[in-house]
Amino acid sequence: MSLPNRADPIHIQPTGREDVVRLVGLKRRFGATAALDGVSLTVRKGEILGIIGRSGAGKSTLIRCLNGLERANSGEVFIEGREIGRLSERELQPLRRRIGVVFQHFNLLSAKTVEENVALPLKIEGRPRAERLARAAELLQLVGLSEKARAYPASLSGGQKQRVGIARALAARPALLLSDEATSALDPETTRSILTLLKDINSRLGLTILLITHEMEVIRSIADRVAVIDAGRIVEEGTVWQVFANPKSEITRSLIGSIRPQLPSEIASRLVPGEGAETILRIDVAGEAARGALLSDLAAAVPGQFRLVQGGVDHVQGQPVGTLFLAVAGAGAAHLAQVTTFLKDRGARVEVLGHVAGPV
Numbered sequence: 001m002s003l004p005n006r007a008d009p010i011h012i013q014p015t016g017r018e019d020v021v022r023l024v025g026l027k028r029r030f031g032a033t034a035a036l037d038g039v040s041l042t043v044r045k046g047e048i049l050g051i052i053g054r055s056g057a058g059k060s061t062l063i064r065c066l067n068g069l070e071r072a073n074s075g076e077v078f079i080e081g082r083e084i085g086r087l088s089e090r091e092l093q094p095l096r097r098r099i100g101v102v103f104q105h106f107n108l109l110s111a112k113t114v115e116e117n118v119a120l121p122l123k124i125e126g127r128p129r130a131e132r133l134a135r136a137a138e139l140l141q142l143v144g145l146s147e148k149a150r151a152y153p154a155s156l157s158g159g160q161k162q163r164v165g166i167a168r169a170l171a172a173r174p175a176l177l178l179s180d181e182a183t184s185a186l187d188p189e190t191t192r193s194i195l196t197l198l199k200d201i202n203s204r205l206g207l208t209i210l211l212i213t214h215e216m217e218v219i220r221s222i223a224d225r226v227a228v229i230d231a232g233r234i235v236e237e238g239t240v241w242q243v244f245a246n247p248k249s250e251i252t253r254s255l256i257g258s259i260r261p262q263l264p265s266e267i268a269s270r271l272v273p274g275e276g277a278e279t280i281l282r283i284d285v286a287g288e289a290a291r292g293a294l295l296s297d298l299a300a301a302v303p304g305q306f307r308l309v310q311g312g313v314d315h316v317q318g319q320p321v322g323t324l325f326l327a328v329a330g331a332g333a334a335h336l337a338q339v340t341t342f343l344k345d346r347g348a349r350v351e352v353l354g355h356v357a358g359p360v
């Protein structure tokens, strides 16, 4: 669907054909609160970009500015190269249809059947009934719900309702699928199946997806890139596995912390600075560094006793990313330096967390 190229005040600026959305220096204040404090971000064609932030970080405001429901105080929003800031409500409507939204609470019409819900965006566009039903059937097949076409939402499970929500969001062939906490109301197993479906749609249809979430697990599962928003600012942005491997900001570390190995609290509470019977190291490895036989090579190269206290290697975008907590016995400063130098030379990040008086 291409937009009419009318001689009206629509500001067209080429942003490169690959950008579906581009935000430039977006600011939005509510009284003393800067909900968005200079957000610049690009959603590239065909990618899954995740935006993650805690409650109050500015995610909803960002979405509202993106689809023109909220006007930014300053900055620009480009949808497929078209700046929306100066568009009237009427001019915004066709642009809004370029963004299909999947909602946390599904937002299905209970008095309409599944196929009517899916076809609704096409009805609003004034498409003929036969075309609407054909498209609904195609989309219900895509989301695996063909047999529920005539059912009503009340008879569906949460996961099935969300599949209908996804089918409806795709009905008008949007340029961008915006998933607004789409799995936050679902149990873990249903969440996995919905995320698998979104990834499948992205791969098969080449559809660009913007995932808004407060859950790092959602980002880890299917996003290509991630942007972390905090207090209205993008504090970190990058390829998902690289951000996982080497988070730069405190907020990112804490968001990742919920799904990465942590030092057990009973050991953490016994840590003291200075010296002790054992030194506890945190070792972060990713990519090549996580593929080798790091610990056995360490034991072969450096004398001493090394014990794995806690840890594991996860796979993010097919890349190994791991955190290991290692207890090094009887380590003096020189020995410890030997251990950390060996590990760092092998591409690991090493942090001395502290010491414990006796074995952990």
Ligand SMILES: Nc1ncnc2c1ncn2[C@@H]1O[C@H](COP(=O)(O)OP(=O)(O)OP(=O)(O)O)[C@@H](O)[C@H]1O
Pocket (backbone or CB within 6 Å): 030, 033, 034, 035, 053, 054, 055, 056, 057, 058, 059, 060, 061, 062, 214
């Ligand atoms: N209409 C409004 N009036 C006043 N303050 C607002 C309004 N909308 C948002 N805010 C404030 O702006 C900040 C960002 O809010 P926003 O709803 O965008 O965050 P969020 O990341 O979506 O949070 P959540 O995950 O809880 O929905 C918050 O401090 C919020 O209180």
